[in-house]
Amino acid sequence: QPVLAVVGRPNVGKSTLVNRILGRREAVVQDVSGVTRDRVAYDAFWNGRRFTLLDTGGWEPDAKGMQAAISAQAEIAMQTADVILLVVDGQVGATAVDQAVARTLRRSDRPVILAATKIDDSRGEGEIAALWRLGLGEPHPVSGLHGRGSGDLLDIVLDAMPESPRDDVDIEGGPRRVALVGKPNVGKSSLLNQLTGENRSVVDATAGTTTDPVDSLVEIDGETWKIVDTAGLRRKVGQASGTEYYASLRTKAAIEAAEVTVLLLDASQPISEQDLRVASQVAEAGRALVLAMNKWDLVDEDRRHAMVRELERALVRFPWVERVNISARTGRAVQKLAPAMRTALENWDRRVPTGQLNQWLADVVAATPPPVRGGKQPKILYATQAQNRPPTFVLFTSGFLEAGYRRFLERKLRETFPLTGTPVQINVRVRE
Ligand code: GDP
Numbered sequence: 001q002p003v004l005a006v007v008g009r010p011n012v013g014k015s016t017l018v019n020r021i022l023g024r025r026e027a028v029v030q031d032v033s034g035v036t037r038d039r040v041a042y043d044a045f046w047n048g049r050r051f052t053l054l055d056t057g058g059w060e061p062d063a064k065g066m067q068a069a070i071s072a073q074a075e076i077a078m079q080t081a082d083v084i085l086l087v088v089d090g091q092v093g094a095t096a097v098d099q100a101v102a103r104t105l106r107r108s109d110r111p112v113i114l115a116a117t118k119i120d121d122s123r124g125e126g127e128i129a130a131l132w133r134l135g136l137g138e139p140h141p142v143s144g145l146h147g148r149g150s151g152d153l154l155d156i157v158l159d160a161m162p163e164s165p166r167d168d169v170d171i172e173g174g175p176r177r178v179a180l181v182g183k184p185n186v187g188k189s190s191l192l193n194q195l196t197g198e199n200r201s202v203v204d205a206t207a208g209t210t211t212d213p214v215d216s217l218v219e220i221d222g223e224t225w226k227i228v229d230t231a232g233l234r235r236k237v238g239q240a241s242g243t244e245y246y247a248s249l250r251t252k253a254a255i256e257a258a259e260v261t262v263l264l265l266d267a268s269q270p271i272s273e274q275d276l277r278v279a280s281q282v283a284e285a286g287r288a289l290v291l292a293m294n295k296w297d298l299v300d301e302d303r304r305h306a307m308v309r310e311l312e313r314a315l316v317r318f319p320w321v322e323r324v325n326i327s328a329r330t331g332r333a334v335q336k337l338a339p340a341m342r343t344a345l346e347n348w349d350r351r352v353p354t355g356q357l358n359q360w361l362a363d364v365v366a367a368t369p370p371p372v373r374g375g376k377q378p379k380i381l382y383a384t385q386a387q388n389r390p391p392t393f394v395l396f397t398s399g400f401l402e403a404g405y406r407r408f409l410e411r412k413l414r415e416t417f418p419l420t421g422t423p424v425q426i427n428v429r430v431r432e
Pocket of ligand 1: 190
């Protein structure tokens with residue numbers, strides 16, 4: 001897992017910030033007898049990602065030794081870390097020692113992020129502008145004490161880290177996890193029965209596996225899938241009056257526990273706000289999505305055409321979903337479901353090689369440059385895919401990119417790389 005090294009003079013608020021990151025209240029007192037506590041690694045977790053936090057320099061050298069000690073920290077950080085966080089005291093400003101470390105760190109080929117601590121309110125923020133002179137880019141104000149700014153700082157740190165799978169959705173391995181959701185009576189239970197019917201074996205949750213009792217393992221199309229939260233389906237929780245709220249909580253939990261969601265719609269009914277809300281939830285949770293139009297057997301040719309048009313209008317925000325038309329009752333086309341889920345997951349897992357991504361970017365930007373803002377033409381310097389599940393891209397630019405242009409880029413991205421069935425995220429980092 002990626003390593004974040006935290007470097008800084010004593011008393012700048014480094015330990016407070018480290019504790020903040022680790023979600024702890026008290027300063028850590030590590031009693032390793034006879035050993036100089038010069039490096040301590042902790043497991044940290046933020047936003048679904050795990051990383052190692054390396055707290056360099058836990059000892060307190062005297063003023064004379066300070067320079068040497070802190071250079072040693074910087075060297076260790078440069079050798080071992082993927083990202084370096086330099087912490088300076090935002091109230092004091094850059095000292096000669098800070099400047100020396102910054103000089104060392106500027107040689108690093110690793111990203112270095114500058115945090116200015118003890119900025120407890122917005123008044124202090126003006127003063128940190130002077131820290132730009134350290135040559136490490138934007139100083140990020142934080143208050144280790146109140147936590148102010150630390151979330152933003154961690155987001156920036158994580159963006160700078162090398163790609164690694166998202167742990168929250170990757171941790172298990174094993175069968176791929178599916179949520180089967182939709183309004184009451186849309187046919188969820190029927191579909192599950194259809195899928196687990198005669199020739200398909202239901203593998204029951206056995207002790208010792210990580211399967212939750214409310215999940216079930218189902219063989220579909222020769223592959224075992226885990227359908228999450230099927231207890232809710234079987235017991236028809238949510239259909240009794242007054243439990244709608246719990247049903248929606250349950251849906252949300254199932255979406256988050258799953259990798260791909262199959263959202264069932266009733267083809268004989270108009271698409272409802274509620275259905276669209278669920279689709280948004282899936283996109284926001286960053287999960288793959290398959291739309292299954294159920295009860296296809298009930299609708300005649302005219303309604304089918306109307307339905308398709310209605311869908312297109314309703315789904316302008318999700319033109320990327322995988323769609324299948326099925327009948328859970330007759331079993332019609334139910335076999336198309338598994339391939340749709342597979343495609344969605346394959347794209348959700350997708351990693352676009354940096355070379356291809358930047359080739360694509362160069363072509364698109366050459367043909368359609370970003371719109372001029374405030375008399376300036378923002379330049380897009382390069383792009384990387386920071387993570388997958390879902391594919392998340394970071395664009396490094398010299399200026400702000402309008403939302404319209406970002407949407408345009410997403411559309412172009414989807415034209416070039418197979419990304420149906422998955423949301424994608426495009427983040428923009430403005431570099432000075
Ligand atoms: P759930 O509440 O989403 O689990 O929905 P059910 O599976 O209990 O189905 C509700 C009703 O719709 C039942 O009467 C089913 O027989 C019916 N139904 C489900 N799927 C279909 C379908 O594809 N075609 C038709 N005609 N009826 C269906």
